Amino acid sequence: MNISNFSISTLLLVATSMALISSCSSKKGNKDVSSKTGVAYNDPYNGGLHINRQVKESPGPGLVAIEGGTFVMGGSLNEDLGYAHDNLKRRVTVASFYMDETEVSNADWLEYLHWIAQNFPEDGEMYYNALPDSLVWRNPLSYNEPYVNLYLRHPAFQDYPVVGVTWDQANEYCTWRTDRVNENILRQSGVLVDYQANSQNNNAGGKFNTDMYLNGQLKGDGIDGQNMPNDARPGAPAGAKRTVRMEDGILKQPYRLPTEAEWEYAALGLIGNTEEGNINTSKIYPWNGLGVRSANRKDQGQMVANFKITSGNNMGVAGNLNDGGDITVPVTSYAANDFGLYNMGGNVNEWVGDVYRQLSFEDFEDFNPFRGNVFTNNKYEDAENRILAKDKYGRPVKVPAKAPRKQSWAELQAAKNGGDSAAVGTGYNNDARGFDDEIDPKLYGNTTLVNNNSRVYKGGSWNDRAYWLNPATRRFMQQNQSNAMTGFRCAMTMVGNVFGPASNQRIKSGKKAKSNKKSKSNAGDSRV
Incomplete structure (x- = not known):
């Protein structure tokens, strides 16, 4: 009896001690414990598996969060003037993502060119390939010659959208921007050496690449900063450091062009027209109403976007200008839509990632539809x-x-x-760009102007009629071509979901989830 009691007491004491040890281990250094094995994460004594529970997803610089959802792609198209029948209505779901608040500006592009000149001064080809085609302003019957030399570089135009960039150039900018944002994050946090020290070292100068860094191919003297994470792997020397991993949640995911579905969804901004899961009113443009003039008392009757009002009328009458834009205007002009995005209708057309097909609406997935995949x-x-x-x-x-x-x-x-x-x-x-095409791909570029390098652009421009401001309209251009009416903005995939399931919100609070209903004014108050 005494032996039995002693054994039970001993077992209870051991169990209690183990629990205390486990508790201390899990709390020490904000460590967490696997819910499936009970093994502590981030612990050098069991292998040092790194699991970061403290990461809070946030957008990269310049981006706003776009809460995803279902919508009718092509649904805002109330007329088809060209009888193209290339964006017939179909319901799709777009996952939450991030998108640039504004179009990429001349100042943004000059930063890109400056970086190339600074880091690759001997590489004339790289700089030349990054230059926008300023000759797009030339027109045999228009005096636009001053824009050839002034539009990109004069300070008066620094906040105007960059034009004359091809789809290829826009993608190169996205790649460059990804690396610069991540490099800046690591340098400011001290994981990489600061810029001054880096300028004296050729190991990583100008050649930081996110993929290369994550693969462990950018490290060593002159690169490693003082605030690198501790290396918790078994056998690592005391005080050993390591490079940042994807699991740390520090680096941002790649910038990219938005898909056509993302762009159209973001431009409509129906979040301002919904309540309790229902869309109360539809839209024809990125703003409410059937017209292109403001209904607000303070600016009633004024144009709410930059476009060609009528033939020969780009800006209105002197003394009472309407849209006020003879050509482009600064990227924060006019009011933002209900997602907080500026100039999703007018100013410049914008490149999207998709390859153009007239019958894309027939061959599509209903979740994140996209045509243009080339898997590498x-x-x-x-x-x-x-x-x-x-x-x-x-x-x-x-x-x-x-x-x-x-x-x-x-x-x-x-x-x-x-x-x-x-x-x-x-x-x-x-190469899945022609996936499910019913037409022989040999015909593309021969009997039609469409081929695998035909890319969609949307949104209308300063030189387009109001019809093209409708988010459902779509046109195409070759990916190596450009003009004075087309620019772009970047997007970024949202990892996880910062908005969270609405049902979980209701369960946790015991109340109905808050409505997404926003102000229907054009004041841009609902910016994320």
């Missing part, structure tokens, strides 16, 4: 040691994807040894 993988310089190949600018080299899904280990080994072609996915087409 990183090329390895040394596959055994996972060393990525890089180009002369320090960016990873991309190669066509070899298979639609993860290959087995045997298939990978066979590919290395030049084995059975069937086992390594030969025949897989990584």
Whole structure:
């Protein structure tokens, strides 16, 4: 009896001690514990698995959060003047994402050019390829010559949208912006050496790339800062540091062009017209109402966007100008829509990521619809040691994807040894731009002007009629072409969901979730 009581007491004491140890271990240094194994995260004694529970998702610089949802793509198109029938109505869902508050401006582009000149002074090709085509202003029967030399560089135009940029150039800017934002985050936090020290060191100067850094190929003397995270792996020397990982939640996801569906959804801004899960009123433009004039008392009758009012009338009558824009206007002109986005109708057309097809509405997914995928993988310089190949600018080299899904280990080994072609996915087409096309792709670019390099642009411009301000209208241009009426803005994928499930909000609060209903004025009060 006494032995039994002693044994039970001992077991209880041991259990209590273990619980206390586990509790202390989980609390020490804000460590967390696996709910499935009970093993502490971020603990060097069990392998140092890093799980960060403290990360709060936030947009990158210049972006606002766009709460996703369902909408009728093409639904705002109330007339089809060209009888194109290329955006017929279909209901889709767009996931929450981030989008630039404004169009990319001349000042933004000059920052890009300055960085190239500073970091690659001997590379004339890189700088030349990044220059917008200022000759887009030339017109045989118009005196636009001053804009050729003044529009991009004169301080008076610094907040005007950049034009003359191709779709290819816009994508290069997105890549550059991603790396500069992440580099700045790491330098300001002391994970990388500061800019002054970096300017004296050629190891990473001008060649910081997010993918290369995350792969461990940017580290060492002259690169590593004093505030690098501690290396909690077993066997690591005391005080050892490591580079930042994706799991840390410090670096931002890539900037990119928005998809056509994202752009149209964001331009409509129906969040200001919804209540309790219902859309009360539809829209034709990014603002409410059937017209293009303001209904507000203070500016009643004034144009709410920059567009060509009628033939020969770009801005209105002197003394009482309407939209006031002879050409473009500053990117924060007019009121923002209910998502807080400026100039989603007018000023300049904007590139989106999609390849143009007239029948895209027939071949589409109803969640995040997009046409334009060309699947690629990183090329390895040394596959055994996972060393990525890089180009002369320090960016990873991309190669066509070899298979639609993860290959087995045997298939990978066979590919290395030049084995059975069937086992390594030969025949897989990584270029999905023409996926499900009913027309022979050989016809594209021959019997039609459309091909795999035809890209969609939307939104209308300073030189377009009001019809093109409708978010559902769509046009196309070759991705290596540009004009004086087209610019762009960037987007970013939202990781997780900062808005959270509405049902969970109701359950936690015991009340109905708050309505998304916003002010229907054009004052831009509902900016995120």
